[in-house]
Amino acid sequence: MKTLLSGRKMKAADAYAIEQIGIPSVVLMERAALAVALRAEKAADAFGPGCHIWALCGAGNNGADGVAAARMLHLKGYRTTIFMAGREEKGTQELQLQLSIARRLGIPVKTWERMKEEPGGCQVLLDGLFGVGLSREIEGEYKRCMELAGEILTGKNGIQEGPSSESVPQGTGIYGKYPTTSSKPWCIAIDIPSGIHSGTGAVMEIALQADETVTFGWEKMGTAVYPGRSFAGTVTVADIGFPKEALQAEPEEEEPISIAYACEKADLMRVPERKAYSNKGTFGRVLIAAGSKNMSGAAYLSALGAYRSGAGLVKILTVEENRAVLQTLLPEAIIASYTPEQLLGGREDFKEMIEEQMKWADVVVLGPGLGNEPYVEYLVEDILTSAFVPVIIDADGLNTIASHPYLTSYYTENIVITPHLGEMARLTGQKTEEIQADLFGAAFSYATHYGITCVLKDAATVTAGREGALYINTSGTSAMAKAGSGDVLTGILAGLMALGLEEEEAAYLGVYIHGLAGEEVSKNGLHSLLATELARAAGTVMAGTKGGNKTE
Template sequence: MNIYNAKQTRQIEAAIAAAGTDYLQMMEQAGQAVARNILCQSTTNPDQTKAVILCGQGNNGGDGLVVARRLCQEGWEVSVVFPGGLSKTPDSIHMLERLKALSVSILDPLNSPNEKENAFSLIRSAHWIVDALFGIGFHGIIGEPYDEYIKAVEESKATVVAIDIPSGAHCDTGLVQGPCIQADHTVTFFSHKPAHLIYPAAQYCGKLKVEPLSFTHQMEASIETMQHTPVFEEVKNWFPSRHPNSHKGSFGKLLCICGKAGMTGAAELSAKAAMRCGAGLTYLMTPKDACTALSCKLTEPVLIPLSQSSEGTLSHQSIPTILEQLSSTSACLIGCGMGDNAQTQAVLDAVLQHAKCPVIIDADGINALSHHIDRLKEPTAPVILTPHPGEMSRLTGKSIAEIQENRLQTAMEFVQEYPVTLVLKGAGTIIALPDGHIWINSTGNPGMAKGGSGDVLAGMISAFVAQGIEVGNAVVAAVYLHGLAGDRGVQHFSQHAMLASDLISMLPGIFLDLEK
């Protein structure tokens, strides 16, 4: 599913207008869609029909005026509050004039100060509050007089519905730099916007509803976007049916170079996830002491013990054996629980220099890479990196705070400098592809914030790549399904109790749905 930023949304609106549907009609449809959503949700509490519509002076406020009109026509007690003054754009002025014909209370406290306390009283007593203040054009920090109204909304007990995005959130970056409406529901139109998926803005959206307006589908196709979010049916199409005459070699040979003595959990989780995700053959190369421990836990993967350093990590003496196995593999995963020292850095160097298959670098592999990141400038094969913000900090030299403040820009800049596929993990994981396309994931939950979850993801990505799924699709599918496993897992285990291994236990049910 495509994501459109503020500029692209305006281009779509302009194309619709050029095709004969004017902005007033668009405003009417948008406002009616929001009102329908409110009316549908209100059926559980049919007596709660007191609504306050907070309107800005622009077209987002105009959408809110349509909502007010429709709710009034349904018999609701509706009040409209203009914290910053009455409508200014021609279309919103038109909608305001239409509203004046109905029994709706319209307050302009900026120009009529005696109405201010009444406005706050209405907010305190409202059952529903609609945020139609700023919309997708907002940037910066909300100040007076809007900030005190946002505070009043925050203190109210009303159900809050935002139109397009919560006021105070930046549409294109997901930044929230000051006061922001905390919505229970956000209704947007024809597509996701970046702020719906990128944190911190995403957490202010509540439950998101994308309304497919009748006149937008054809115009969307005419506006190119490089940003997307995966949905189940799209991901499902990336998995080909298995031919009846298949054998284990048909589904790839995956090489995992993971683990060290005393740190076998990451290797175990990544290998198990890879097997559950359909890799035909999985070879796990690990230091001999780790191999002994893992042999009691893993039966399906082929375990290959390697020489180890005095620290229990892989020794550089294991490189010839690794390269021999690497030459006949479909994908290589390196780094999970591997440790970071001169020996493992030498192993990673050798893999990157000789690999002809895609290489997935996770965890300690990323830490080892950070010492000599320029080796990514001209990779010999596709490279996939899966850093969390701390690892991304080591790769870029930026602070974690800098990265989290603008995750999208950080990911885009990285792949412009290094021709790799980047998976910047976290809430709203961002996948940046070397061709410039960006995917923002919508699945997952805080219950996945446990040690080992990233190892499961690394195994899933590696398995899909090994099976020959196109690299970008394989990565996006793995991130989406990993989050879906977490979302299904919390229904069984709860966010508090769910473990990384529980994600793997959710995969069979997911693949049953994919194969239908």
């Protein structure tokens, strides 16, 4: 499991390493600068002789890292120039030390305005303007500086043409290879792209687009979610000597959200082993309450996802009209059906039927494709009041709760909700843009308020546990933005719970597996993915788990 920190938490860890452990700040800075310089060398060498490296630096320690990296590159024979934003005399002690060393070595130090006059332009730019401490909108001189830097980075300022995409080094950071262009400078962000909020990933009025980000100690939460993730390029986490004990340090100002986690391939081993001496009941019973008249697709995809992720038995509870098609699509599933008239006309009898279904199930899925007919409210209520097992609420189940808020009174600690941004907006009454601006905060607030698990779906899905633990998903691809993808995810979560995983663990691990399945299918192209292929690919991913290894 990978650890990600907010900016305040990172600053607290940095202070702990310096003040409590006794590691000199200049030692940490030199190691950070070396990590940046090593990446800059690879980019500069791709441009060939005459490559000009610029270090655009602010007055804080992020700027000092940039100055130190420029000095290291200068000493290796690269042509480097330092451009300063802000008032030098107001800079940190470390910045002033690094600038004095640079000047003694004859490295040009100029004001940021001089960038537009520099002969030959820039081929590699080190972005050291703002670090993880940025907490307010950028304006004034710094904004003008970043606007000019943005023009330079997009090739709109008469910049010398760069190398072909084949010659620029390809990144191998946590988000895989990144694209290159042939007509603009290469930008390396120091710790975090300037203008990105380190905790939320929000753009603070303006931000610089990096091709890669070299971050220190731990990745920052702001580069794992969008839009920050799209500005970071490839992220490389450099070990500069922070001890693990530094994670104990708490920010000076109280901060409810300061740490998050992300799955890695090794976490697939958390999936329980499939014992040899077992039967279909050993691996759990999943009940899926889904589908409306002549709308069976969501029910099918959820059931397929549950089977592909390991469930032993899957029963679909749906309207009678869907029986024939579901039996044809997925003969492995058990079908239990009802009519809306039964539900509305014989409430007590229907409740008894639901109670019997709940006794059968180990996990319940509630919502995919249910529609918004009046009877759906009663179906949702009957299931929530009768379930004593984990219930995953998705799609129209969530929309029904949003329309009838009293249903939240039936939430228990074994509830998992899986809203996309629009559904979350309906549940909370917030605007979609507000939720998207702080995914961590939105998921955390809802999960901890109701004591449930919340899987907030976006391009980078955030899962919040009922006690506030946060997980950000780093797997997946844009190809997964297709109808039915969310239904498959719901089924995968149910299958993992049926195998015995607790709600929170099944939620974040299921999202990760779902993303890996998307990557697998996308090998055939980003446009052609189908949800059924996604479900099948989940089985391929599951083959790499402790209990799913293929036998020779």
